[in-house]
Amino acid sequence: MEQTAKDVHTKEELFPTYKRWDITFDKAEGVTITDKNGKRYTDFMAGIGVNNLGHAHPAVVKAVEKQLYKGWHASNFFQYDEQKETARLLTSHSCGDLVFFANSGAEANEAAIKLARKHTGRPKIISFVQSFHGRTFGSMAATGQTGIHEGFGPMLEGFEYHPYNDVNELEKAVDNDTAAVILEVVQGEGGVRPADHEFLRAAEQAAKQTGALLICDEIQTGIGRTGKFFAYEHSGIHPDIITAAKALGNGFPLGAMIGREFLRESFGPGSHGTTFGGNPLAMAAAKSTLETLLHEGWVEAAAFKGERFLNELNQELTSLSIVKEVRGMGMMAGVELTEPAADKMKKLRDKGMLVIAAGPNVIRMLPPLTMDEETLSGGVQKLKEVLLS
Known part of the structure; x- marks a missing residue:
């Protein structure tokens, strides 16, 4: 049977190799990604550890x-x-x-x-x-x-x-x-x-x-x-x-x-x-x-801010029953949970914070090295709120 024009246009034309989120990228600048609906997200994944200087430096x-x-x-x-x-x-x-x-x-x-x-x-x-x-x-x-x-x-x-x-x-x-x-x-x-x-x-x-x-x-x-x-x-x-x-x-x-x-x-x-x-x-x-x-000294900044970031993650999260361990080095952090992380990651996206998994139970954070300490600390608190929910 021949395909109609409607059939062709309703088909997905990309191989389904990625479990994509329900977010359509529009633009990015600094540590913020904006979707096509105008919603802004604080980027704690930096394109999977890519945008160390933030977006569109x-x-x-x-x-x-x-x-x-x-x-x-x-x-x-x-x-x-x-x-x-x-x-x-x-x-x-x-x-x-x-x-x-x-x-x-x-x-x-x-x-x-x-x-x-x-x-x-x-x-x-x-x-x-x-x-x-x-x-x-x-x-x-x-x-x-x-x-x-x-x-x-x-x-x-x-x-x-x-x-x-x-x-x-x-x-x-x-x-x-x-x-x-x-x-x-x-x-x-x-x-x-x-x-x-x-x-x-x-x-x-x-x-x-x-x-x-x-x-x-x-x-x-x-x-x-x-x-x-x-x-x-x-x-x-x-x-x-x-x-x-x-x-x-x-x-x-x-x-x-x-x-x-x-x-x-x-x-x-x-x-x-x-x-x-x-x-x-x-x-x-x-x-x-x-x-x-x-x-501009961003390597040294990653050492200084990363130590504070990991310390705060440990101080705020390790006492939670859902948290098994906090691991990391510099501006690279993983929070291992006692249950699958997917639901918590979805809740973080709904709240405008982007993180990525590292296996089924680990929430991974790779923020741009340019992210300021206030934003880093705010991310820790948002993560804590979601883990407690």
């Missing part, structure tokens, strides 16, 4: 707008001054020396996995239960969640999943067949679970002893989120590869893999590539984001 908008008139794309056969300058900002604020620019966090992790295997000539990648590294086949295989794997056939071989924060299991797992250990300094999607310093140092030591590489996935924790430029700095370790994305372009699609100098020859011409990665618009957004973040 004037410096980033100006930089991207300027580049729009200079050119969008020419391909990576050309040299771009902005790529070199942005790479220098990343390497000067990390233990890395070289940068590969991609379009997303998943692509950055794909590059890291490829580089680790190519450099070591080994097949095995150690990952951790409840980790999340992306949804492409390589990054999905690195993800220690069976729910992410289901329905897609055999996973890429060579990946093992071990308990997070378990030093004994980690040390037994890393051997002379191991290409890399990949970990999140704070498991974001896995429930906002920070790694113990001892665990991170053990991962670094095990990698060094066996000739494996240590990959820190800083897609969500990097670019100031935890009160350091990268979260691994809290433990004093020196990973061989760092991956970044999300906040790197303050909303512009962009990813980066940062590696140590000794890896240079393993990623030579023809070994890896991307059409759009590192394009001029992305570099304009990233360079402006990083310069603003650093020059």
Whole structure:
């Protein structure tokens, strides 16, 4: 039977891959999102840890707008001054020396996995239960969640999943067949679970002893989120590869893999590539984001405000019977409940506060680093009201 014009226009034309809220985005500025009906929401999720400088930051908008008139794309056969300058900002604020620019966090992790295997000539990648590294086949295989794997056939071989924060299991797992250990300094999607310093140092030591590489996935924790430029700095370790994305372009699609100098020859011409990665618009957004973040002191602000934010969450919420635990680092917080969080999150949206889940029972908050203390405190009180209702 032929479809009528009415049939076609009443069909949903998007794959149902997201459980979307009943909110239609209209505009965003600072820490506020406005829907098409004019309702305003205070954004405690920052586009899932993306808008660290808030929405539509004037410096980033100006930089991207300027580049729009200079050119969008020419391909990576050309040299771009902005790529070199942005790479220098990343390497000067990390233990890395070289940068590969991609379009997303998943692509950055794909590059890291490829580089680790190519450099070591080994097949095995150690990952951790409840980790999340992306949804492409390589990054999905690195993800220690069976729910992410289901329905897609055999996973890429060579990946093992071990308990997070378990030093004994980690040390037994890393051997002379191991290409890399990949970990999140704070498991974001896995429930906002920070790694113990001892665990991170053990991962670094095990990698060094066996000739494996240590990959820190800083897609969500990097670019100031935890009160350091990268979260691994809290433990004093020196990973061989760092991956970044999300906040790197303050909303512009962009990813980066940062590696140590000794890896240079393993990623030579023809070994890896991307059409759009590192394009001029992305570099304009990233360079402006990083310069603003650093020059205006937002990393230090995240450390100071984040400590107060987490302290207030603990003081106000841990005595509630519905709250199992408050966890976090810097401006990254998770409140684990004794029941599913979906209903409470819906009530928060109704009250004009946006948060996101990290598993079925965890309310995750990733506010812009620019959010003032009064607004942060107001969010804690609103959350408390909803949890008591």
